[in-house]
Amino acid sequence: MPDALASWLRRRLLDLRQRLWAKPLAACVLSVMGVGLAWMLDAEWLMKDPPEVSADSIESLLSIMASSMLVIAIFAAGAMVSAYASASNNSSPRSFPLVLADDSSQNAYSIFVGAFIFGVVGLVAVENSSFDTVGRFVLFIETALVFALVILTFVRWVDRIARLGRQGNTNQRAEEAVTAAIRRYRRAPLRGGVPATGLPPDALAVEADEVGFVCAIDMQALQQCAADHHLQLEVAALPGAFMVPGRPLLRVAGAGQGLPGNVAASLRGAFRIAQSREFDGDPRFGLVVLSEIAGRALSPAVNDPGTAIDVTGRLVRIFVRWLQTAPEVDAPDFPLVQVPELALSDLVEDAFTAIVRDGAGSLEVSCRLMKALQTLASLGNEELAAAARAKAREALALAELRMELPAHLERLRSLASFAD
Structure with a gap:
C-alpha cells in the first residue's frame, strides 16, 4: 500500500475514533441487520422440527431490553462527558483527543445504543407477526447473545470508566501517543x-x-x-x-x-x-502536551508535584525508546525530496522547559529533574547529552533564583555537577 494512502487511511480512522457518533451508528446498523437476518432465515432456512419459542416470551425480553438500554446509554453518555471534562480540567486541554478516542468507552456506549435499537426493531417486528417458528427461534438466540454481550460489556466498562479521565490514565495515554509517533518517525526519519x-x-x-x-x-x-x-x-x-x-x-x-x-x-x-496540531505524525506535540500536564500540576492552584515527577519519568522513558528504535535503512522512495531531521535539542526543549520553569522552587521536582537529565546525558548520544546538560544548567540557574534554603541549593548543585 502506498505511504500516502496508508497515511490517509490512518488519518481517517483516527478522525472516526474521535467522533462519538461513528461507532453507535455502526452498532445501530448491525442491530437492524440482526433482525433482518432472523426474517431472512425464517423464509429461507427450512429447519426440521425447530424449537418452539412463544412470541410472548420474546416480546418480554425485547421490552426489557428496549426500556433498560436507553437508560443505560444515557447514563454511559453522562459518565463519559464527566470523564472528558475531568481530563480537560485536570491535565491539559490538548490531551482531550486522547481521552475522547478511548475505544473501551466508545464500544460500550455503542453496544448499549445498538441493543436499544435491536430491542425496539425486534419488538415491532414480533408484535406485527413478522416471524414464524424459525424466525422466532433465531430472534430468541440473537436476543440472548445481545443480553450476554451487554452484561459483559457493562461489567468491563464500569472498571474502565472509573479510570477514564483520571490524571494517571491521561498521562499514560499521552505517553502511548508520543511513543507511537516516535516509533513511526524513527523508522523513517526522512x-x-x-x-x-x-x-x-x-x-x-x-x-x-x-x-x-x-x-x-x-x-x-x-x-x-x-x-x-x-x-x-x-x-x-x-x-x-x-x-x-x-x-x-x-x-x-x-x-x-x-x-x-x-x-x-x-x-x-x-x-x-x-487549525491544531495532531499526535499522529508530530512527535514533538506529544512531548509538549506531557510538559503542559506537568506545568499545570505545578501551578499554585493545583500544587501536585507528584504528577510532575511522574511525567518526568515518562519523558525519560520516551527518550530511551527514541534511541532504542533504529531507523530502517532502505533506498529512498522519494529521492528528489530532501527532508531535515528533528533535532534532539528541540525535543529536550519541548519536553522539559515547563518543568524547569515551574518546578524551580520545588526541591523534590528539581532533584528528580536533575536525575532525569543526568540519565539522558549518560545514554551515549552526544547530541542528547549536550542538550540535557544545557537544560540542567538552565534548571540550576532558575533554582538559584527561587530557592531560599542554602542546604537545598547545595544538594541541587551536587546533582547538577554532571553538567559542568
Whole structure:
C-alpha cells in the first residue's frame, strides 16, 4: 500500500475514533441487520422440527431490553462527558483527543445504543407477526447473545470508566501517543526522502497561503511533481510547524526564473494545514502536551508535584525508546525530496522547559529533574547529552533564583555537577 494512502487511511480512522457518533451508528446498523437476518432465515432456512419459542416470551425480553438500554446509554453518555471534562480540567486541554478516542468507552456506549435499537426493531417486528417458528427461534438466540454481550460489556466498562479521565490514565495515554509517533518517525526519519544537504542559493521558496499547523506531508505528491517538472525539493516545514502566509513550506531548485502557478499550487497542496496540531505524525506535540500536564500540576492552584515527577519519568522513558528504535535503512522512495531531521535539542526543549520553569522552587521536582537529565546525558548520544546538560544548567540557574534554603541549593548543585 502506498505511504500516502496508508497515511490517509490512518488519518481517517483516527478522525472516526474521535467522533462519538461513528461507532453507535455502526452498532445501530448491525442491530437492524440482526433482525433482518432472523426474517431472512425464517423464509429461507427450512429447519426440521425447530424449537418452539412463544412470541410472548420474546416480546418480554425485547421490552426489557428496549426500556433498560436507553437508560443505560444515557447514563454511559453522562459518565463519559464527566470523564472528558475531568481530563480537560485536570491535565491539559490538548490531551482531550486522547481521552475522547478511548475505544473501551466508545464500544460500550455503542453496544448499549445498538441493543436499544435491536430491542425496539425486534419488538415491532414480533408484535406485527413478522416471524414464524424459525424466525422466532433465531430472534430468541440473537436476543440472548445481545443480553450476554451487554452484561459483559457493562461489567468491563464500569472498571474502565472509573479510570477514564483520571490524571494517571491521561498521562499514560499521552505517553502511548508520543511513543507511537516516535516509533513511526524513527523508522523513517526522512519520510522516504533523502537527507537535507541544502539547495543552491537561487532556489525558490513555495510559501504557505493559510494560517495553521502543518499536520501531514504527501511525499508521494512531492516526488511526482518534482519528477514531472525536473525539480529538486527541500522541505522547510515539518509537521508541527506553525505557518502563516509568506512562510516557506519548501524550497525548489531547477525552476529557472519561476514556478508556474499550477506547479506551485500542486506543491503547496501536498502539505495539509489544520487549525491544531495532531499526535499522529508530530512527535514533538506529544512531548509538549506531557510538559503542559506537568506545568499545570505545578501551578499554585493545583500544587501536585507528584504528577510532575511522574511525567518526568515518562519523558525519560520516551527518550530511551527514541534511541532504542533504529531507523530502517532502505533506498529512498522519494529521492528528489530532501527532508531535515528533528533535532534532539528541540525535543529536550519541548519536553522539559515547563518543568524547569515551574518546578524551580520545588526541591523534590528539581532533584528528580536533575536525575532525569543526568540519565539522558549518560545514554551515549552526544547530541542528547549536550542538550540535557544545557537544560540542567538552565534548571540550576532558575533554582538559584527561587530557592531560599542554602542546604537545598547545595544538594541541587551536587546533582547538577554532571553538567559542568
